[in-house]
Amino acid sequence: MSHLPAEHPAVKPPRVGVLLVNLGTPDATDYWSMRRYLSEFLSDRRVIELSPLLWQPILQGIILSLRPQKSGKAYDSIWNRELDESPLRTITRNQSDALAAHAAAHWPNVQVEWAMRYGNPSIAVGMDALAGGGCDRILVVPLYPQYSAATTATVNDKVFEWLQKQRWQPAVRTLPQYHDHPAYVNAIAQSIRDHVAGLDWTPDLLMTSFHGVPKEYLDKGDPYHCFCAKSGRLIREALDWPADQYQQTFQSRFGPKEWLQPYTDVSIEAAAKRGVKNMLIAAPGFSADCLETLEELAIEGAEIFKHHGGENFAFVPCLNDSALGTAMINQLVGEELAGWV
Ligand SMILES: C=CC1=C(C)c2cc3[nH]c(cc4nc(cc5[nH]c(cc1n2)c(C)c5CCC(=O)O)C(CCC(=O)O)=C4C)c(C)c3C=C
Ligand SMILES: [Fe+2]
Numbered sequence: 001m002s003h004l005p006a007e008h009p010a011v012k013p014p015r016v017g018v019l020l021v022n023l024g025t026p027d028a029t030d031y032w033s034m035r036r037y038l039s040e041f042l043s044d045r046r047v048i049e050l051s052p053l054l055w056q057p058i059l060q061g062i063i064l065s066l067r068p069q070k071s072g073k074a075y076d077s078i079w080n081r082e083l084d085e086s087p088l089r090t091i092t093r094n095q096s097d098a099l100a101a102h103a104a105a106h107w108p109n110v111q112v113e114w115a116m117r118y119g120n121p122s123i124a125v126g127m128d129a130l131a132g133g134g135c136d137r138i139l140v141v142p143l144y145p146q147y148s149a150a151t152t153a154t155v156n157d158k159v160f161e162w163l164q165k166q167r168w169q170p171a172v173r174t175l176p177q178y179h180d181h182p183a184y185v186n187a188i189a190q191s192i193r194d195h196v197a198g199l200d201w202t203p204d205l206l207m208t209s210f211h212g213v214p215k216e217y218l219d220k221g222d223p224y225h226c227f228c229a230k231s232g233r234l235i236r237e238a239l240d241w242p243a244d245q246y247q248q249t250f251q252s253r254f255g256p257k258e259w260l261q262p263y264t265d266v267s268i269e270a271a272a273k274r275g276v277k278n279m280l281i282a283a284p285g286f287s288a289d290c291l292e293t294l295e296e297l298a299i300e301g302a303e304i305f306k307h308h309g310g311e312n313f314a315f316v317p318c319l320n321d322s323a324l325g326t327a328m329i330n331q332l333v334g335e336e337l338a339g340w341v
């Protein structure tokens with residue numbers, strides 16, 4: 001006859017968890033908050049592929065003495081003062097709330113949480129909340145349409161680092177990239193169409209700007225570059241936008257090495273100099289507006305364009321928690337939960 005020990009773990013009714021994950025964000029814009037965030041981010045060996053013996057002295061000594069102030073100022077210019085947090089955090093939480101509402105209506109045994117790869121709330125906190133809620137199956141959703149080792153893979157690494165510490169592991173699925181999914185391509189195309197309809201001028205250039213990575217990562221086999229090119233082409237085709245009035249670029253260069261080209265800032269300047277007067281820019285690689293879109297594109301991009309002779313400049317907001325954006329997330333998650341709900 002067998003006897004269960006008194007401390008036998010409680011067996012809860014099975015539930016399914018979904019964890020939405022985006023990049024990360026500082027808790028505040030002061031020097032130490034910025035330093036903590038940038039240190040975690042730039043110490044990730046998927047992001048900076050250098051030996052820590054070489055990189056950490058440069059990072060801790062030089063970069064983290066100056067960059068926290070500079071980036072803190074940039075974050076200050078876009079900070080959500082009402083909620084005292086970065087826009088990326090506000091938007092990701094809203095996306096999660098919208099998915100949770102959809103789940104409550106359609107998939108009653110699904111719990112939704114959200115997390116940031118760097119900063120708070122962490123992936124471990126999100127996974128703890130799902131496991132604590134009784135989820136024995138978890139779908140992880142890195143909110144990156146185009147796969148890169150520097151983004152999608154490092155989210156999955158962090159999830160599996162959490163799994164390594166669990167005695168009772170849930171089953172885990174990860175959402176694959178969706179760079180050519182019709183729901184994604186059509187949602188981006190529609191958001192661009194809607195934005196154009198609200199302008200009192202006609203764009204003579206549409207630029208789609210994606211976050212860059214060092215060119216070396218492409219040479220080593222990271223497929224991100226090709227996925228961005230394909231997304232750009234599919235979006236242009238969905239819009240039926242003339243090829244000679246379209247350009248795809250890469251932004252947010254960091255450090256002295258070559259990054260993926262053409263560079264967004266250089267291309268905006270060149271467009272203005274060759275006589276483009278009306279320019280529209282979109283950022284289809286970002287699921288949510290953040291420093292890189294609100295500051296680098298909408299503010300700095302407009303300044304560069306106008307400084308070099310451009311007249312009208314508009315930025316198409318990311319899908320964020322718009323009806324288009326949340327419907328797309330609901331669809332992608334619904335397809336990936338097949339067999340689980
Ligand atoms: C070598 C450094 C970096 C690589 C490689 C990199 C890849 C990469 N990043 C994103 C998306 C985002 N990056 C954001 C901010 C940001 N990125 C870097 C550096 C690299 N990114 C830094 C240092 C920062 C912080 C700000 C700064 O100091 O400039 C953000 C915004 C976060 C926010 O809270 O607003 C996003 C989003 C992708 C998609 C990507 C590779 C494909
Ligand atoms: Fe980045």
Ligand SMILES: [Fe+2]
Binds near residue numbers: 252291
């Ligand atoms: Fe940037």
